[in-house]
Amino acid sequence: MEPVTEREIRASFVNCTKGEAKRLSVPGDLSERPWDELDFLGWRDPASPQRAYLVAASGDGLVGVALRLASPHAGQPRRTMCSLCLTTHPGGGVALMTARKAGREGQQGNSVGAYLCADLACSLYLRGKKDAGPGSRLHESLTVAELADRTAVKLNSFLARVTG
Template sequence: MYALTESAIRSSLVNASVRERKALSLPLGYAELRWEEMDFLGWRDPKLPQVGYLVIPHDDTDVGIMLRLGGRQPRTRPQCSFCQDVHLPNEVSFYSAKLAGAAGRKGDTVGILMCSRFECSANVRTRPSAIFAGDDPEAVRQQRIATLRRHLNGFARRILVH
């Protein structure tokens, strides 16, 4: 991913009001982000802990998505819909997002299970588990990165379709 300015982040949000865009707080450590190791930008708002944001590179543009953390979290650790990791100890939570445009304004939403702290880019780059013992580790890593990007793009399309 390439570095995004604060202005680019705010203007990318497709399912947020002008007020919500203005209220957005950038992620902690924004100035030190390692953009080259990220497939998307994701964070929880430091001022609004139930709100999160994703910015996904999609079709030569950036699709920013405002998320709401679901009230009840699963009792068992579910699989993240993006990185599909089931072995790492990070938490997976339910998030909902309003659709873009008129559908979102009338209340239509989609839900997704994803890593609570948006660790997916790091997860797909970790050393592959023992089930891939006979495979080339770098090939497995590249396949996992490609799968993550495909899932991110699919989610962005779901939000944009109205």
């Protein structure tokens, strides 16, 4: 992913108002991010742990999506898998994140959801830059580029459900 500015990030959001985009928490370390290893920019709001944000490059520029994390289930912790990068995590390492749909459908309360790495660090997990623990990555014969391509296809599918 190419480096992006705070202004570009705020302008990219498709499922919230301009006022909401102006008020959301943008990471302060944009200049320090490993942009060449990121397929998308994702972060959790430090002031509101149930909010997360995802910004990805698209054919039309950047697409930003505001997400809400579902309340964690009570019960015995188990390993769950991210639907984007296919990394498994113990306990709360994967969360159901929902995004209000863009446009009229979102105004009517419609949303879409996906199980994603709770820290939105999918790019780093699939490149081996971050570890979710033993057995967190499936043994696959795909190259890192092929893993990144598969993740991009899954991400674009999710974004199309939000914007479409």
